[in-house]
Amino acid sequence: MNRQRAQEIAASPVMANVTCDGVPVYIQHVNEHNETVRVYPLDEPENEQNVPLSSLEEH
Structure with missing residues (x-):
């Protein structure tokens, strides 16, 4: 992304x-x-993490 x-x-x-x-x-x-980007899984809002932009995909 x-x-x-x-x-x-x-x-x-x-x-x-x-x-x-x-x-x-x-x-x-x-x-x-x-x-x-700072993201968190939708089912685990307490599990924030920084990930590379390249690891994100929009559907």
């Missing part, structure tokens, strides 16, 4: 169908400096 699209999804009030390694996630924040 590209940075611009990830930022659009993070800022949108509408939930997008995004996965990280096949797991549905919610994008919290996009870090422009190192091309990572």
Whole structure:
């Protein structure tokens, strides 16, 4: 996923169908400096993690 699209999804009030390694996630924040995003699995909101933008896929 590209940075611009990830930022659009993070800022949108509408939930997008995004996965990280096949797991549905919610994008919290996009870090422009190192091309990572802060996400958490939809079923585990306490399990926040930073992942590379390249690991995200929009469906």
